[in-house]
Amino acid sequence: MKVLVAVKRVIDYNVKVRVKPDNTGVDLANVKMAMNPFCEIAVEEAVRLKEKGIASEIVVVSIGPKACQEQIRTALALGADRGIHIEADGDVQSLDAAKLLKAVVEKEEPKLVILGKQSIDSDNNQTGQMLAALTGMGQGTFASEVVVDGEKVNVTREVDGGLMTLSLNLPAVVTTDLRLNEPRYASLPNIMKAKKKPLDTMSAADLGVEIASRLTTLKVEAPAGRSAGVKVADVAELVDKLKNEAKVI
Amino acid sequence: MSILVIAEHDNSSLKQATLSVVAAAKAIGGDIDVLVAGENCAAVAEAAAKAEGVAKVLVADNAAYGHFLGENLGELVAEVGKGYSHILSSAGTTGKDFMPRVAALLDVAQVSDIIRVESEDTFVRPIYAGNAIATVKASDSIKVVTVRPTGFDPVAAEGGSASVEQIDVVKDAGLSSFVGEQKAESDRPDLASAGIVISGGRGMQNGDNFKMLEQVADLLGAGIGASRAAVDAGFVPNDMQVGQTGKIVAPQLYIAVGISGAIQHLAGMSDSKVIVAINKDEEAPIFQVADYGLVADLFEAVPQLEEELKKAL
Ligand SMILES: Cc1cc2nc3c(=O)[nH]c(=O)nc-3n(C[C@H](O)[C@H](O)[C@H](O)COP(=O)(O)OP(=O)(O)OC[C@H]3O[C@@H](n4cnc5c(N)ncnc54)[C@H](O)[C@@H]3O)c2cc1C
Numbered sequence: 001m002k003v004l005v006a007v008k009r010v011i012d013y014n015v016k017v018r019v020k021p022d023n024t025g026v027d028l029a030n031v032k033m034a035m036n037p038f039c040e041i042a043v044e045e046a047v048r049l050k051e052k053g054i055a056s057e058i059v060v061v062s063i064g065p066k067a068c069q070e071q072i073r074t075a076l077a078l079g080a081d082r083g084i085h086i087e088a089d090g091d092v093q094s095l096d097a098a099k100l101l102k103a104v105v106e107k108e109e110p111k112l113v114i115l116g117k118q119s120i121d122s123d124n125n126q127t128g129q130m131l132a133a134l135t136g137m138g139q140g141t142f143a144s145e146v147v148v149d150g151e152k153v154n155v156t157r158e159v160d161g162g163l164m165t166l167s168l169n170l171p172a173v174v175t176t177d178l179r180l181n182e183p184r185y186a187s188l189p190n191i192m193k194a195k196k197k198p199l200d201t202m203s204a205a206d207l208g209v210e211i212a213s214r215l216t217t218l219k220v221e222a223p224a225g226r227s228a229g230v231k232v233a234d235v236a237e238l239v240d241k242l243k244n245e246a247k248v249i
Numbered sequence: 250m251s252i253l254v255i256a257e258h259d260n261s262s263l264k265q266a267t268l269s270v271v272a273a274a275k276a277i278g279g280d281i282d283v284l285v286a287g288e289n290c291a292a293v294a295e296a297a298a299k300a301e302g303v304a305k306v307l308v309a310d311n312a313a314y315g316h317f318l319g320e321n322l323g324e325l326v327a328e329v330g331k332g333y334s335h336i337l338s339s340a341g342t343t344g345k346d347f348m349p350r351v352a353a354l355l356d357v358a359q360v361s362d363i364i365r366v367e368s369e370d371t372f373v374r375p376i377y378a379g380n381a382i383a384t385v386k387a388s389d390s391i392k393v394v395t396v397r398p399t400g401f402d403p404v405a406a407e408g409g410s411a412s413v414e415q416i417d418v419v420k421d422a423g424l425s426s427f428v429g430e431q432k433a434e435s436d437r438p439d440l441a442s443a444g445i446v447i448s449g450g451r452g453m454q455n456g457d458n459f460k461m462l463e464q465v466a467d468l469l470g471a472g473i474g475a476s477r478a479a480v481d482a483g484f485v486p487n488d489m490q491v492g493q494t495g496k497i498v499a500p501q502l503y504i505a506v507g508i509s510g511a512i513q514h515l516a517g518m519s520d521s522k523v524i525v526a527i528n529k530d531e532e533a534p535i536f537q538v539a540d541y542g543l544v545a546d547l548f549e550a551v552p553q554l555e556e557e558l559k560k561a562l
Pocket residue numbers: 006007008009024025026028036038039042061062063064065090091092093094097114115116117118119120121122123124125126127128215217
């Protein structure tokens with residue numbers, strides 16, 4: 001079966017994020033960018049399905065500026081077969097990302113679509129669910145285990161009270177949580193090979209989707225922040241402070 | 250304006266998070282209705298009717314909603330909610346699952362995880378793991394919003410007297426079915442609403458050592474949390490993870506034991522009123538946010554803490 005994986009280019013998770021002095025956003029100039037960690041997990045899961053003989057082809061798609069072809073190449077180096085880059089320069093919000101992905105789903109007709117559960121920049125946690133609703137597919141969100149079984153897929157989800165397992169009809173959408181797998185690193189030969197794998201570029205207009213910002217960011221500020229308090233000498237002093245100074249116990 | 254709040258519950262009791270969502274709805278202003286969707290959930294509807302500020306409780310009681318499947322809840326809420334100006338739910342894993350479906354079905358954007366209401370269409374939400382705080386204005390006619398419960402003081406659970414109305418909208422998308430669940434059984438307070446939380450990290454070394462934290466938690470009536478490293482290593486179950494991609498907590502007192510203080514962890518607890526860090530590395534970043542830091546080996550400090558608390562409480 002064909003698997004479609006959506007990957008997003010985001011600020012590297014190790015980078016200390018700085019708000020721009022004019023409060024219009026976060027400073028992304030000269031900042032290291034990388035594949036969203038949850039998307040790495042999504043790619044890894046697809047590759048494992050291929051290694052098990054369940055997936056026949058892995059198509060990876062990214063929406064964004066030209067630079068996000070880097071993340072597509074990374075996914076190709078990790079084992080995806082083919083890339084699709086949907087060029088979009090400005091702000092692509094979740095609903096539009098979902099509409100673009102829906103258009104790709106209609107063209108490619110994958111049996112399984114795997115996305116990250118959230119991207120670590122906007123922390124929205126929306127795109128997969130929106131895509132599922134727009135395409136009329138079932139969804140297994142925050143997955144920690146994915147087992148394909150004939151025309152169904154069983155997904156174990158990380159939920160507030162523990163774990164929950166669902167059975168979904170295929171085609172379906174899965175969004176990944178941290179413990180689904182541990183992504184591999186791309187080897188140098190595979191990075192070289194990835195350069196030759198096919199990568200198609202298209203625009204939102206090619207897919208018949210109009211990008212419309214429905215959310216306007218009025219300002220972005222640094223959080224209030226906390227300052228370091230005091231060091232206590234020992235446990236007795238700690239308990240005394242908690243009881244008599246902070247009065248929280 | 251009219252606001253529909255989707256109750257979070259387990260078919261028998263109303264989650265406190267719902268009271269915080271009602272508080273967010275009050276901050277927006279307008280009539281507030283609560284939708285209770287579940288199976289055999291009459292007790293939840295009764296509890297919701299008593300919450301302060303609720304005008305009407307709508308109950309959709311059907312097997313299709315028993316396990317809160319996102320596909321079914323999405324269709325139900327999109328249908329019931331289309332007459333309202335705002336649809337709100339908590340940003341727990343259930344709300345995160347079905348709300349984007351509602352937004353997509355109504356062809357509107359969703360504003361995720363708000364911590365403040367500026368006006369009926371403008372909301373404040375953390376992005377980049379809380380390293381930036383965005384003020385966002387939504388232009389759609391229906392606002393679909395998930396609410397971070399720690400951002401809003403819950404309304405009173407008692408005192409209201411809303412009417413309760415059954416609705417028989419049955420949406421069974423037939424796309425998914427419930428197979429099973431593994432609930433972490435515990436008598437401890439729920440992490441998200443506990444007044445005190447004590448969390449352990451990789452420094453705990455194994456799951457058995459979390460018993461030390463349990464003993465302290467028992468004395469304090471505290472909930473127990475963990476860092477991602479402790480969960481990944483299999484010391485404790487996933488629902489204990491605090492952080493950007495786990496649970497967000499904001500207790501009166503947060504005690505971090507053997508946790509270095511990575512930004513992703515801080516994102517889940519830095520709104521706590523008082524933070525205590527116990528770590529043997531005095532350079533650990535957690536000390537930069539701790540009100541009280543103790544540089545010590547946790548295997549000595551935690552048993553001592555238990556002894557001192559027994560004396561002090
Ligand atoms: C450089 C840049 C700057 C931006 N600045 C702003 C800003 O200032 N304000 C603002 O509101 N928005 C901004 N955005 C857009 C914002 O990040 C969108 O909300 C986002 O692209 C939509 O995805 P999400 O974060 O909601 O995804 P989520 O729902 O959190 O992501 C879940 C998953 O969806 C998939 N996915 C999401 N987006 C893409 C994509 N583009 N390509 C492929 N797969 C995807 C991935 O698998 C991802 O793991 C910016 C985007 C970029 C690229």
